[in-house]
Amino acid sequence: xxxxxxxxxxxxxxxxxxxxxxxxxxxxxxxxxxxxxxxxxxxxxxxxxxxxxxxxxxxxxxxxxxxxxxxxxxxxxxxxxxxxxxxxxxxxxxxxxxxxxxxxxxxxxxxxxx
Amino acid sequence: xxxxxxxxxxxxxxxxxxxxxxxxxxxxxxxxxxxxxxxxxxxxxxxxxxxxxxxxxxxxxxxxxxxxxxxxxxxxxxxxxxxxxxxxxxxxxxxxxxxxxxxxxxxxxx
Numbered sequence: 001x002x003x004x005x006x007x008x009x010x011x012x013x014x015x016x017x018x019x020x021x022x023x024x025x026x027x028x029x030x031x032x033x034x035x036x037x038x039x040x041x042x043x044x045x046x047x048x049x050x051x052x053x054x055x056x057x058x059x060x061x062x063x064x065x066x067x068x069x070x071x072x073x074x075x076x077x078x079x080x081x082x083x084x085x086x087x088x089x090x091x092x093x094x095x096x097x098x099x100x101x102x103x104x105x106x107x108x109x110x111x112x113x114x
Numbered sequence: 115x116x117x118x119x120x121x122x123x124x125x126x127x128x129x130x131x132x133x134x135x136x137x138x139x140x141x142x143x144x145x146x147x148x149x150x151x152x153x154x155x156x157x158x159x160x161x162x163x164x165x166x167x168x169x170x171x172x173x174x175x176x177x178x179x180x181x182x183x184x185x186x187x188x189x190x191x192x193x194x195x196x197x198x199x200x201x202x203x204x205x206x207x208x209x210x211x212x213x214x215x216x217x218x219x220x221x222x223x224x
Contacts, residue, residue, distance in 0.1 A: 033212060042116075042201060043156070043214045050210045058211065090155055098212045099143050099205045100163060105155035 002027045004106035006091050011111045013078070013085070021076045021109045023091035032074040033092040033103065036060060043090065049074055050097070078111065086113045115140065117202055117215035125221045126192045134187040134218045136202030145178050145185040146203040148214075149196075156201060159187075192222045 004025045013019045023032065031050050035043040045058030049068040063082025068074055074093075078085045088110050092103040117138040124132055136145065144163045148156035160169050165180020173190045189196055202215040 031210065035214075042217045045211065045213060048210060048212065056209075056211070059213075088153075097205060097210055098146070098203075100161075102146060102158040102161055103156075103203075103212070104158070108155055 004091060004093055004104055006089075006106035006109050008109060009107065011109055013111065013113050015113055016080045018077055018079050019111070021078065021089055021091075021111070023074045023076065023106060025072050025074075025093045025104075025106075027093060027095075027104060028071070029093035029095050029104070030071070031094045031096060031098065031101075032068070033094075034058075034064075034066065034074070034076045035090045035092065037088045037090060039088075046076065046089075084113075085111055087111060115206075116213055117204060119200075119202060119215040119218045121218060122216070123219040123221075125223065126196075127223050128194060129191050130222075132189045132192060132220060134189075134200050134202075134220070135184060136186070136215050137182075137184040138204065140183070141207055142178070142180060142183050142185070142204050143207055144204065145176075147176055147185075147187050148201045148203060149198045150201065151198045159200075189220070194222050194224060196220060197222045 007022045033048045034046040047066045049055035065077045090108045091106040094103045095101040120135045146161045147159040150156040162178035168177045176187045178185045200218045
């Protein structure tokens with residue numbers, strides 16, 4: 001079955017530590033996205049990538065980093081520079097430009113900073 | 115820049131209808147609609163690609179007025195399963211950047 005997987009489902013981090021969230025898709029999609037969602041709020045774009053080895057900052061990229069070395073993988077690193085990282089993180093992918101194609105979402109990772 | 119949705123929240127009884135609006139200050143090429151249940155990922159409902167386009171499946175439909183830069187989602191004869199938060203989404207013209215609307219929380223009561 002094709003889809004998007006995110007791991008882990010729950011993640012706990014101590015202050016000052018970097019942590020990497022995994023996102024893998026086997027849909028052969030070109031575009032991938034990372035969103036952050038705070039309780040009761042909407043989805044805010046962190047980073048997006050339209051093609052391998054290329055990615056752009058979204059609205060809230062500070063304190064985050066990504067890589068796109070393979071088409072199927074788009075890991076997100078939450079660095080110690082992110083002051084308030086506790087949130088629900090969602091990864092998504094689409095065939096191509098989201099102007100014409102829907103986004104498919106992974107199940108999300110809930111990150112808590114202790 | 116973020117599309118604004120109205121109302122922010124709505125409570126319905128089963129069988130009642132609802133309309134959710136999405137308005138943008140910038141031109142829209144296309145509009146997506148998603149529904150998110152609490153603690154879960156958003157689920158795609160439909161995409162409208164052209165101004166004037168209307169779509170629907172089951173009892174959920176949508177319209178897209180490109181000139182007015184707005185879209186509306188219509189839920190008729192609502193069911194308990196319609197409860198959740200609805201988001202419109204769009205790609206900013208000239209970029210591949212995607213943004214979601216402010217969201218509308220909908221609760222259907224028995």
